Amino acid sequence: MKEIIKVRNLTTKFGKKIIHDNIDITIYEGEIYGILGASGSGKSTLLREMILLEDRFKGTIEIMGKNVKKLSLKEEIELKKNWGVLFQFGALFSSLTVLENISVVLEEYTKLPDEFIEKTAFSKIKLVGLNEDVAYQMPKSLSGGMVKRAALARALALDPKLLFLDEPTSGLDPVSARAFDSLIKELHSFFKPTVVMVTHDPQTIVNVLDRFCILIDKKVVFEGTFKEAVNSKNEKVQKFLKPILMEIE
Amino acid sequence: MFWMSVVKMLKIESDKNLIRLIGVLDKNTIPDIYFLKEKKNLIIDLKEIKSIDYEGALFLIEVSKSNKLINMSSSVKEIYDFVGSTLKDLNIPAPPDIFTQTKDYVLKIIDAIKENTLNFLLFFGEFIYFLIFLITHPWKFRFKETAAVMVKAGAGALPIVGLTSFLVGVVMAYQGAVQLSKFGANIFIVDMLDISMFREIAPLISAIVVAGRSASSFSAEIGVMKLTEEIDAMKTLGFEPFWFIVIPRVVAMMIAMPLIVFFADMIGVFGGMIISFIDLNIGFDMFLERTKEVLALKHVFIGLGKAPFFGTVIALIGTYRGLQVRNSTQDIGKYTTKSVVNAIFWVIALDSLFSIILAKLGI
Numbered sequence: 001m002k003e004i005i006k007v008r009n010l011t012t013k014f015g016k017k018i019i020h021d022n023i024d025i026t027i028y029e030g031e032i033y034g035i036l037g038a039s040g041s042g043k044s045t046l047l048r049e050m051i052l053l054e055d056r057f058k059g060t061i062e063i064m065g066k067n068v069k070k071l072s073l074k075e076e077i078e079l080k081k082n083w084g085v086l087f088q089f090g091a092l093f094s095s096l097t098v099l100e101n102i103s104v105v106l107e108e109y110t111k112l113p114d115e116f117i118e119k120t121a122f123s124k125i126k127l128v129g130l131n132e133d134v135a136y137q138m139p140k141s142l143s144g145g146m147v148k149r150a151a152l153a154r155a156l157a158l159d160p161k162l163l164f165l166d167e168p169t170s171g172l173d174p175v176s177a178r179a180f181d182s183l184i185k186e187l188h189s190f191f192k193p194t195v196v197m198v199t200h201d202p203q204t205i206v207n208v209l210d211r212f213c214i215l216i217d218k219k220v221v222f223e224g225t226f227k228e229a230v231n232s233k234n235e236k237v238q239k240f241l242k243p244i245l246m247e248i249e
Numbered sequence: 250m251f252w253m254s255v256v257k258m259l260k261i262e263s264d265k266n267l268i269r270l271i272g273v274l275d276k277n278t279i280p281d282i283y284f285l286k287e288k289k290n291l292i293i294d295l296k297e298i299k300s301i302d303y304e305g306a307l308f309l310i311e312v313s314k315s316n317k318l319i320n321m322s323s324s325v326k327e328i329y330d331f332v333g334s335t336l337k338d339l340n341i342p343a344p345p346d347i348f349t350q351t352k353d354y355v356l357k358i359i360d361a362i363k364e365n366t367l368n369f370l371l372f373f374g375e376f377i378y379f380l381i382f383l384i385t386h387p388w389k390f391r392f393k394e395t396a397a398v399m400v401k402a403g404a405g406a407l408p409i410v411g412l413t414s415f416l417v418g419v420v421m422a423y424q425g426a427v428q429l430s431k432f433g434a435n436i437f438i439v440d441m442l443d444i445s446m447f448r449e450i451a452p453l454i455s456a457i458v459v460a461g462r463s464a465s466s467f468s469a470e471i472g473v474m475k476l477t478e479e480i481d482a483m484k485t486l487g488f489e490p491f492w493f494i495v496i497p498r499v500v501a502m503m504i505a506m507p508l509i510v511f512f513a514d515m516i517g518v519f520g521g522m523i524i525s526f527i528d529l530n531i532g533f534d535m536f537l538e539r540t541k542e543v544l545a546l547k548h549v550f551i552g553l554g555k556a557p558f559f560g561t562v563i564a565l566i567g568t569y570r571g572l573q574v575r576n577s578t579q580d581i582g583k584y585t586t587k588s589v590v591n592a593i594f595w596v597i598a599l600d601s602l603f604s605i606i607l608a609k610l611g612i
Contacts, residue, residue, distance in 0.1 A: 094577045094578055094579055095579060106276070110276045110277065110279075110280075110304075111277075111280045112276060112279055112280060112283075112304070113280070113283060116279070116283070116304075116307075116308070116311075118341070119307065119311075119341070120303070120304055120307055122339060122341050123307060123332070123335055123336055123339060124303075126335050126336070126339050127335045132339065132340065132341060132342055133342055135341075135342070136342070136344055136345065138577075139577075140575075140576045140577045156303075158276075159275075159276070159302045159303045159304070186331075190327065190328055190331050191302070191303065191328075
């Protein structure tokens, strides 16, 4: 298997507060990878470091073979075209309609004719399970779950090879959350993107993730599949998994 | 690495009605063959298509409506069917037309005016209610917040208010000096400067500067608190936002404004004194002597008496606009602008109202 993201000797310090202490993780091409851990364990920071929003760290992060700290501006944009990011609260552009939020990406990066872009945007709105009527609405008039779906449609606009999801099912009702899970699995089976997600949702962890890492006390205490985690002898891992296993039963 | 350096290519071979597509069909190569959508009754051979993406599949579906696709490989077929299934009952609603848009726009404005008036009346009512509450329950007053606002919005405004009124004093004295020296009525510069500065100019200048500074900062501050749900959190804890946010600001501005105006009075007249000395040869001692004679105390008190009203209006508008922020970042910009414009307007309107009333009363 080919590595798509390699994190090596990563140490993050904000002032005197240590967030990550010398962690290594490896994400392979085509898998659905989860970053797990308790609140405040630096999961979101790790994700932000991968998507170039945070650079106060020591060590290396390689994405598609490129060290993210040594990118030229052009390489950076090339790299960004290959990924889509779903933020926890959607982060839709509040001055644009839902349709424009999705089509703006395609308008910027492709030479497709406008009518085709519109059609694509509409079909992606449909794909993420939204009604076509929301297309002309402004983000502020959508509910939390709809914002999340619209934001996923925007993240999918360029058919990314890498999809970063920050707590995709948080704030959704259980039915929508499971629908979201199966949507991600379905997309994954057709377009084979590598998916990296931060999540707390036990159902997602068991049903969707191929592999995951667990961050506890600034360190990665475990990296592997769910089965391996269940069989792990590490006390911290078992303590972390206990509520998840209970939930599943 | 290979992800970035792959050159995506699509070749087209045509043979009468048969079109053969070779290579990669994705969002970058579609523009090259977009013309196929307009054609009819072609047979398109997809045997040599190596890979396809979402847009590619969507395009093939479009093309297949009037042309025939053959030799679709199973991997292409999978994506084609998947995209097709999402399109099955997709009907693109028409964007709202100009007429409905205009109608909606006008209705929205009317609604906004209605809502605005109602909201302001409610806000003002709440203000009166809490003012009475303040008088009957003075021990519950939030002294710490009030003091903090006085420092930030009151003392913090002194440098800029001072500079502005100094310059206005200089300009007035300078313009007056030219005219008065024509008549040899040099000493009347003191009458002109003192009365206009204390009674009108200093209160107005300070109020306008403070409106620009503090109305905007109140609105932005409260607006962000609304967006981050801080205000809602306060409500759930039983902290009435009006009591914790609006009243301290209003009271602080009510107290701070006369002090700011007095400061502006002094600096403004001082600016005039300097020019009188340079241009009209009126020494500081002579200036102050004359001031004692001509400046009735009522002028000073009228100027200072207006100040609390200006302060109240500025704080009320700043907080009112801040609380109107609903749920988008754009609202903050919108209501901050509104609060500054409204505050400046109402300060000037109030000032003219005072002028008229005082003139009618003969003061």
